Amino acid sequence: MERSGLLGDLAIFARVVSAGGISPAAAQLGMAKSSLSARVAALEEQVGTPLLLRSRGGVRPTQSGEQLILAGRALIAQAEAALAEVRGGANRLAGTLRITCVVGVADVILVPLLAGFLKQHEGLSVDVLATDVIVDPRREGVDVAFRFGWLRRPEQGFIARRIGTYEGALVAAPDYIALAGGPPRDAAELAQHSWIGSPAFGGMRQALRLHGPDGRAHELQMTCRIRTTAPTQQREWAIAGLGITRLPRFLVAADLAAGRLVQVLPDHRYEGPSLFAVYSREAAASARVKALLAYLRAHAPQPTG
Structure with a gap:
């Protein structure tokens, strides 16, 4: 659902940046390109400084735009948390859990786990960014980034939890x-x-x-x-x-x-890949993230190999 008002404009601006341009963002949101462009322009006028650097290759945020994206996502998360508490009570999870995962491989493990989690929490929605590109969770407004492979250390400022190791x-x-x-x-x-x-x-x-x-x-x-x-x-x-x-x-x-x-060399062993949950310390305080990690700990396959 398209939000209106300041929070809606902040969400639209963040989508333009993550999509790389007005046209792809409009297609993703199901909005007219002219309407979306007008809302971004109105936001720039409201803050009094350019927020986007435009080129033939697409758009990228100015320094002010980067700051606004981070602040805006924090405000949206706070608003959603407040709405969830009012709608469902303190013990009922609601709102949107935003995750990113690798295409193809982690899906075989992750999708069944997430399906079971969502069946337990009917008030929750999940917004999945599936990509083979390593994305910055804060920049993309992601609560949990799932990495599949051989993660030696998480990105600076993030926590990594191993979900399972596979042969x-x-x-x-x-x-x-x-x-x-x-x-x-x-x-x-x-x-x-x-x-x-x-x-x-x-x-x-x-x-x-x-x-x-x-x-x-x-x-x-x-x-x-x-x-x-x-x-x-x-x-x-x-x-x-x-x-x-x-x-x-x-x-x-x-x-x-x-x-x-x-x-090949079936009698030789090597370290198998693992599924990791990567999240910020701010996200770790979220009731949605805490519930998801607890569910994964209880239901993910035991490490093998």
């Missing part, structure tokens, strides 16, 4: 293995193969730590032939026969069963 697998297509003259027999041979990697591990040269069947650790440097932010694309590149990659087993289980992929 990983090194996989490749049978055609790739055949063209390569057979599967690698040990960690040293693996390092000579084409690698499909992720920016989570660095540039085109990426570290891989394996533990052999004797428990010995092997520190490898893999050279990427392909690097992509999307784990689902890693899977597709592997199926196409372009190299070996590491992925959570649940993402490739059907492919392994069907023979589209085969496991």
Whole structure:
């Protein structure tokens, strides 16, 4: 629902910034472009300073615009919390929980968990920003950012809580293995193969730590032939026969069963990916966020691998 008044204008301005322009924001909000543009212009006139820097590539906020976005989102959150308390009472959660998550992979784990959570709290709504880009939760007005992979430390000023750790697998297509003259027999041979990697591990040269069947650790440097932010694309590149990659087993289980992929060095282990909840200290005080984290702790699968 479109808000009116100052809070509505602040929400519209934040959407213009996150969408990258007036036109995409208007499409997302279902508003006429002229109407949205007029409200942004009225807000700029009200504060007495430009809020947007406009270019052919889109828009970005001025320094004043950045400050207004942060202040505006805080005001909107306070207003929603007050409305929720009045509508539902102190013990009933209401309002909107804003989250972001990676496309494709975390969805398999996260969506069922969120569905169960929402069934328990009928007064809550959820607004999901699904993207492979790492977004700033404060800038995007996000309560909880879910990261999937190998998070070493959260962004400065944020808290990270591990939700679950999942088994990983090194996989490749049978055609790739055949063209390569057979599967690698040990960690040293693996390092000579084409690698499909992720920016989570660095540039085109990426570290891989394996533990052999004797428990010995092997520190490898893999050279990427392909690097992509999307784990689902890693899977597709592997199926196409372009190299070996590491992925959570649940993402490739059907492919392994069907023979589209085969496991490489199955007697070696490596640290599997984890699902993390990342949130600010301000968000940690929210009743909605507290309830969500408590639910995840109670219902997320136990770590494996």
